Amino acid sequence: PGPTITCITIAVGLGAFAWSGFAVNHLDLSPKSAGVLMGISNTFATIPGIVSPIITGYITSNKSDNEWKTVFYIAAGIYLVGCVIYWFGVSGELQPWSIEAQERREQEKQEKQLSKPIESLAYTNKVSMEDEM
Numbered sequence: 205p206g207p208t209i210t211c212i213t214i215a216v217g218l219g220a221f222a223w224s225g226f227a228v229n230h231l232d233l234s235p236k237s238a239g240v241l242m243g244i245s246n247t248f249a250t251i252p253g254i255v256s257p258i259i260t261g262y263i264t265s266n267k268s269d270n271e272w273k274t275v276f277y278i279a280a281g282i283y284l285v286g287c288v289i290y291w292f293g294v295s296g297e298l299q300p301w302s303i304e305a306q307e308r309r310e311q312e313k314q315e316k317q318l319s320k321p322i323e324s325l326a327y328t329n330k331v332s333m334e335d336e337m
Contacts, residue, residue: 229294234302252282 230238230245256279263278264271298305 226290229296232296233299234304236303 227242230241233241260275263275
């Protein structure tokens with residue numbers, strides 16, 4: 205049990221490094237919506253915490269070492285899949301659906317309208333003297 209507890213303690217301790225990258229990602233995606241994004245992601249993240257004790261109870265019905273190895277292999281596999289998905293599928297860029305991106309587009313649109321030359325906005329008389337006669 206000593207080496208197992210040591211490994212689990214190290215694994216949980218190193219999990220803090222994952223949180224330092226994961227938690228700030230919401231701020232990168234949409235700073236004004238980071239709280240909502242964190243709430244949604246944490247809601248989905250609690251589901252394994254609710255389901256895993258039930259599944260572990262079914263797997264370890266005889267409390268043998270092989271059953272517990274299966275539980276830890278499943279946990280390691282889930283962590284690995286999550287890592288691969290996060291590694292290849294997550295971006296730290298401001299998202300186009302974020303409030304900030306929408307505000308930037310609106311500001312650029314307004315600046316573009318303000319930067320039009322005044323001559324193009326003024327009325328010009330294109331009728332020549334010859335057309336009037």
